[in-house]
Amino acid sequence: MSLSLPADPPRARSLTRVVPEMSAALNGTSEWFAPARSAIVWVIDGLGVSNLAARAGHARFLSEARTRRDAARTVFPSTTAAALTSLLTGALPGEHGIVGYRARVPGTDDVVNMLRGWDTDGLPLSFQRAAPLSATLGRPFFAVSRNEYARTGFTAVTLGDAEFHGVDDLDERVRVAADLAARHPGSLVYLYAADLDAVGHKRGWESDEWVAALERIDAAARTLAASVDRSTGVVVTSDHGMIDVPRHRHILLDEGGDLLDGVRLIGGEPRMLQLYAEAGQADAVLARWREAEGSRAWVFSRAELETSGLMGVVDPEVGGRIGDVIVAPRTGIAYYDDRLADKAPQKMVGQHGSLTDEERVVPLIRLGAFA
Numbered sequence: 001m002s003l004s005l006p007a008d009p010p011r012a013r014s015l016t017r018v019v020p021e022m023s024a025a026l027n028g029t030s031e032w033f034a035p036a037r038s039a040i041v042w043v044i045d046g047l048g049v050s051n052l053a054a055r056a057g058h059a060r061f062l063s064e065a066r067t068r069r070d071a072a073r074t075v076f077p078s079t080t081a082a083a084l085t086s087l088l089t090g091a092l093p094g095e096h097g098i099v100g101y102r103a104r105v106p107g108t109d110d111v112v113n114m115l116r117g118w119d120t121d122g123l124p125l126s127f128q129r130a131a132p133l134s135a136t137l138g139r140p141f142f143a144v145s146r147n148e149y150a151r152t153g154f155t156a157v158t159l160g161d162a163e164f165h166g167v168d169d170l171d172e173r174v175r176v177a178a179d180l181a182a183r184h185p186g187s188l189v190y191l192y193a194a195d196l197d198a199v200g201h202k203r204g205w206e207s208d209e210w211v212a213a214l215e216r217i218d219a220a221a222r223t224l225a226a227s228v229d230r231s232t233g234v235v236v237t238s239d240h241g242m243i244d245v246p247r248h249r250h251i252l253l254d255e256g257g258d259l260l261d262g263v264r265l266i267g268g269e270p271r272m273l274q275l276y277a278e279a280g281q282a283d284a285v286l287a288r289w290r291e292a293e294g295s296r297a298w299v300f301s302r303a304e305l306e307t308s309g310l311m312g313v314v315d316p317e318v319g320g321r322i323g324d325v326i327v328a329p330r331t332g333i334a335y336y337d338d339r340l341a342d343k344a345p346q347k348m349v350g351q352h353g354s355l356t357d358e359e360r361v362v363p364l365i366r367l368g369a370f371a
Contacts, residue, residue: 005298005308006330006355012073013364016086018237019188023137025233025370026186036233036369038181040189042174042224043087044217045080046197046350048241050358051205058211059218061225062236066365074240076310077101077272077328078352078359080197081114081154083239088158088190089130092312096130099311099321101269101353104276106320111267111276118153125157129317132160133188140187144177146194162190170195170220178227191224193217197242200350204244210350225367234367242350243358245270245334250346251293252338259292261285267323270334270345272353274323282324289325296331298355310355328354 013032022039024030033039049071056063075086075093077100085091085098093099098114105112110121117123134141143159147166155164165180167173170193177191196213203209221236228234250270253260262281268274277285282301290299302322306314314322327335334351352359 005310006357011069012071012361015072015074015083015237015239015362016090016092018072018087018235018364019133020090020137022233022235023133023139023188026139026188033233033235033366033370037185037229037231038187038189039233039235039370040177040181040191040224040228040368041087042177042191042221042234042236043084043193044196044236044238044363045192045194046200046205046240046242046352047214047217047238047363048358049361049363051241052363055211055214058215061218061222062363062365065221065225065236065367065371066363070364070366072237072362072364074238074360074362076355076360077268078240078354079269079272080239084154085128085130085158087237087239088132088134089128090133091130094306094311094314094318096128097315097318097321098128099318100267100272100274102267103274103321104265104267104323109265111265115154116152118157123153125153128157129315132158132162134160134162137188140184142177142180142184142187142189143192144173144180144189145192149192159190170216171223174220174224175227178224178232181232182229193220197350200242201348202350204349205242206244207349221367228368230369232368233370235370236363236365236367238362240352241357241359241362242352243271243332243356244349245332245351246349247346249333251333251335253335254338259289261288266337268326269351269353270336270348271329271351271359273325273327273335275325275327277324286325289327293327296329296333298326298328298330300326302326330354330356
């Protein structure tokens with residue numbers, strides 16, 4: 001069948017190539033960026049091109065710095081665990097194996113959180129299968145983020161032996177990143193801000209609170225640009241964009257509902273369900289979901305996903321982590337397993353994970369030597 005998947009913008013670069021191209025720029029050999037002495041990649045979690053464009057008046061510095069060519073396409077699923085792993089390893093999810101927010105450990109009924117499961121569920125560090133770029137590029141590599149992320153398993157599997165600097169204040173964080181780049185010629189600095197994403201999930205990206213957070217980010221971007229020397233190249237990007245899904249747009253999956261027939265486990269997230277079928281039931285589950293939800297979601301099998309190339313070439317060891325059936329909304333809806341006692345996730349407003357441009361197209365803004 002034809003999945004009729006949305007086309008990526010013709011000028012959008014692949015997020016997986018950003019850090020390798022920045023490293024090449026330090027040798028003067030990048031196809032994307034001008035030569036630089038050191039480089040900083042700043043990930044503003046949850047900032048899509050559509051989000052930024054819609055609130056350009058509240059982010060004047062970033063909006064004025066961005067040109068039409070300054071866009072990247074994030075990975076599928078468009079979620080933090082998969083996207084940051086791809087950014088920091090240069091590999092697609094089918095290779096590194098972080099295939100969603102929650103994914104099944106093959107051979108078990110364990111569906112584990114790919115951001116926190118290393119620390120809460122004993123997920124082995126080897127579950128992430130690609131070498132971090134901090135180990136393969138042969139350069140000094142620094143990470144500047146909040147203190148709480150310093151010793152997490154996710155930090156270990158994506159940043160490897162990068163030198164971590166924990167700084168909670170956002171303005172101080174960007175100054176530390178600029179200082180590290182200036183004092184260590186030939187280095188790469190990874191700068192991370194989760195603030196916008198957190199507010200978006202709680203209040204929605206169209207909320208006043210999100211706008212206020214964006215204004216703080218924009219002010220920090222101005223500070224960063226003023227703090228770096230002229231030989232330092234800066235890229236401002238993101239892991240995914242965001243759409244708001246109010247409660248009346250939730251699709252609740254209840255006990256006894258037809259859509260749960262033959263479904264053993266549910267992984268992924270509300271805008272990118274991964275359905276793990278009972279033995280011999282995968283085709284029936286696919287047909288049932290496609291008939292019921294095909295008008296408002298892309299519904300496809302694991303085999304169709306692998307053929308599509310959305311996750312790159314899927315390694316055989318990774319295939320078992322992916323659901324038998326994938327459900328990715330194309331409209332503003334989200335699916336929730338209403339059988340779960342914990343209803344807190346249903347309070348989330350801003351969401352991501354699917355294939356829409358709002359979720360997949362992110363900024364690739366050039367500052368400093370890259371401008």
